[in-house]
Amino acid sequence: xxxxxxxxxxxxxxxxxxxxxxxxxxxxxxxxxxxxxxxxxxxxxxxxxxxxxxxxxxxxxxxxxxxxxxxxxxxxxxxxxxxxxxxxxxxxxxxxxxxxxxxxxxxxxxxxxxxxxxxxxxxxxxxxxxxxxxxxxxxxxxxxxxxxxxxxxxxxxxxxxxxxxxxxxxxxxxxxxxxxxxxxxxxxxxxxxxxxxxxxxxxxxxxxxxxxxxxxxxxxxxxxxxxxxxxxxxxxxxxxxxxxxxxxxxxxxxxxxxxxxxxxxxxxxxxxxxxxxxxxxxxxx
Ligand code: G1P
Numbered sequence: 001x002x003x004x005x006x007x008x009x010x011x012x013x014x015x016x017x018x019x020x021x022x023x024x025x026x027x028x029x030x031x032x033x034x035x036x037x038x039x040x041x042x043x044x045x046x047x048x049x050x051x052x053x054x055x056x057x058x059x060x061x062x063x064x065x066x067x068x069x070x071x072x073x074x075x076x077x078x079x080x081x082x083x084x085x086x087x088x089x090x091x092x093x094x095x096x097x098x099x100x101x102x103x104x105x106x107x108x109x110x111x112x113x114x115x116x117x118x119x120x121x122x123x124x125x126x127x128x129x130x131x132x133x134x135x136x137x138x139x140x141x142x143x144x145x146x147x148x149x150x151x152x153x154x155x156x157x158x159x160x161x162x163x164x165x166x167x168x169x170x171x172x173x174x175x176x177x178x179x180x181x182x183x184x185x186x187x188x189x190x191x192x193x194x195x196x197x198x199x200x201x202x203x204x205x206x207x208x209x210x211x212x213x214x215x216x217x218x219x220x221x222x223x224x225x226x227x228x229x230x231x232x233x234x235x236x237x238x239x240x241x242x243x244x245x246x247x248x249x250x251x252x253x254x255x256x257x258x259x260x261x262x263x264x265x266x267x268x269x270x271x272x273x274x275x276x277x278x279x280x281x282x283x284x285x
Contacts, residue, residue, distance in 0.1 A: 108226025129204025136249025
């Protein structure tokens with residue numbers, strides 16, 4: 001019942017960060033001292049996943065290079081006696097087994113997940129949308145894996161959102177099974193407020209049944225003209241249990257400039273040395 005593989009859709013263009021993302025993958029933007037993608041990979045590993053599957057695109061080579069060995073750099077660091085840094089670089093490349101699959105056309109999140117079918121088709125797998133960065137005691141994917149291990153079926157992370165934010169997310173309908181756990185029976189991608197079945201929004205963590213691929217294969221384009229994962233999970237929920245779990249922790253939407261900046265400030269405040277830097281800037285303003 002454990003979840004060993006985790007899929008990361010990272011082919012998106014990151015237009016909200018242009019012009020930076022003209023040349024840099026948005027997943028490589030720094031969050032204090034590591035790229036955004038690194039937080040997601042660490043979360044997957046801490047949640048028990050061994051295999052990482054990145055669904056990537058032609059502008060995302062920097063992600064592959066980041067997790068690979070860099071012999072030239074390592075050699076220079078070693079010769080200069082910077083051994084701590086040298087070992088740190090090697091550890092990054094040994095963090096995880098990572099596979100890369102190209103999503104050749106930007107057809108949506110559902111299509112990105114479908115690209116992972118060759119490696120994920122035989123077992124339950126995790127999905128992490130790395131733009132959503134969570135800070136808290138227990139990794140959010142691990143919270144979902146625990147529910148999957150206890151109740152079976154697929155699981156999505158939920159957050160109660162304000163009315164004004166409903167149209168940005170996949171919104172679920174369901175019955176509360178236990179405090180904080182819903183049996184999901186419907187979901188709508190980016191609904192108007194008047195069409196939203198609740199105020200519970202899917203945040204970027206999923207444990208999915210391999211049966212999802214059956215539905216993704218036939219899924220027509222939905223909201224925004226894209227093949228939506230939410231639409232396929234709605235179909236899945238008609239045949240298998242799908243649970244919605246209100247996660248514990250704090251989320252930052254690092255796919256937006258405001259969210260990315262907030263995450264940097266929060267993580268700096270959580271760091272003993274950097275906290276003082278942030279506090280001093282605020283004091284002097
Ligand atoms: C995606 C999903 C949406 C989910 C959101 C969470 O949307 O399609 O259901 O609520 O992630 O961040 P996107 O942010 O890619 O538009």
